[in-house]
Amino acid sequence: MNAPFYKLGYFGFDFSLVIAFVIGVGFGFFLEQGGLGSSRKLAAQFYFRDMTVFKVMFTAIITAMIGLFWLSWIGFVDMSLVYVNPTYILPQLVGGLLFGAGFVIGGLCPGTCLVSSATGRIDGLFTLFGIFFGIFLFAEGYTYLSGFLYSTSLGQLTIPQLINLPHGLILFLVVLLAIAGFVGAEKIEKKFQKSNEGSQQ
Numbered sequence: 017m018n019a020p021f022y023k024l025g026y027f028g029f030d031f032s033l034v035i036a037f038v039i040g041v042g043f044g045f046f047l048e049q050g051g052l053g054s055s056r057k058l059a060a061q062f063y064f065r066d067m068t069v070f071k072v073m074f075t076a077i078i079t080a081m082i083g084l085f086w087l088s089w090i091g092f093v094d095m096s097l098v099y100v101n102p103t104y105i106l107p108q109l110v111g112g113l114l115f116g117a118g119f120v121i122g123g124l125c126p127g128t129c130l131v132s133s134a135t136g137r138i139d140g141l142f143t144l145f146g147i148f149f150g151i152f153l154f155a156e157g158y159t160y161l162s163g164f165l166y167s168t169s170l171g172q173l174t175i176p177q178l179i180n181l182p183h184g185l186i187l188f189l190v191v192l193l194a195i196a197g198f199v200g201a202e203k204i205e206k207k208f209q210k211s212n213e214g215s216q217q
Contacts, residue, residue, distance in 0.1 A: 023097040044131045053131035055123030055139050064208045067201035074194050105168040
């Protein structure tokens with residue numbers, strides 16, 4: 017048996033929705049267990065008092081990269097069947113800025129706002145409403161935005177293709193970057209926690 021399972025026909029679309037639901041519930045559970053359903057904890061990221069979001073996301077990226085690299089190396093995963101999002105420089109830059117602004121203002125991202133809403137937090141419900149309202153506005157304005165949305169296309173571009181380096185070397189460099197990032201995050205947390213304690217005295 018090889019992967020990706022869905023692309024190779026091991027199960028159909030209906031069962032894939034069941035799997036997605038189970039994974040989503042599990043993902044939400046662990047987000048809540050990690051405290052990431054709290055907008056206060058997430059907002060603390062932007063004040064450098066709590067770098068949990070950075071650590072969790074970087075850990076997820078590294079885990080996925082290492083897993084895919086070795087599973088493809090042993091022939092279990094066919095990377096040619098793994099979908100890669102096309103790159104559109106300007107639309108994705110604008111989208112990233114809008115996403116970041118919403119994250120800072122609301123203290124929640126789409127995933128964590130669902131977790132927050134599921135546990136009955138009012139700010140999570142307001143953020144969820146804002147997301148659906150934004151989706152509605154986007155759908156209504158799609159005709160006018162479509163030209164921009166598909167501009168500055170670079171196709172399905174990956175980092176190894178962009179800088180012409182082997183996947184293994186990219187993985188090694190990203191792991192080194194993650195280790196440096198984790199060490200730096202710990203130091204930043206301690207520094208800002210101390211300065212915060214000093215200002216409260």
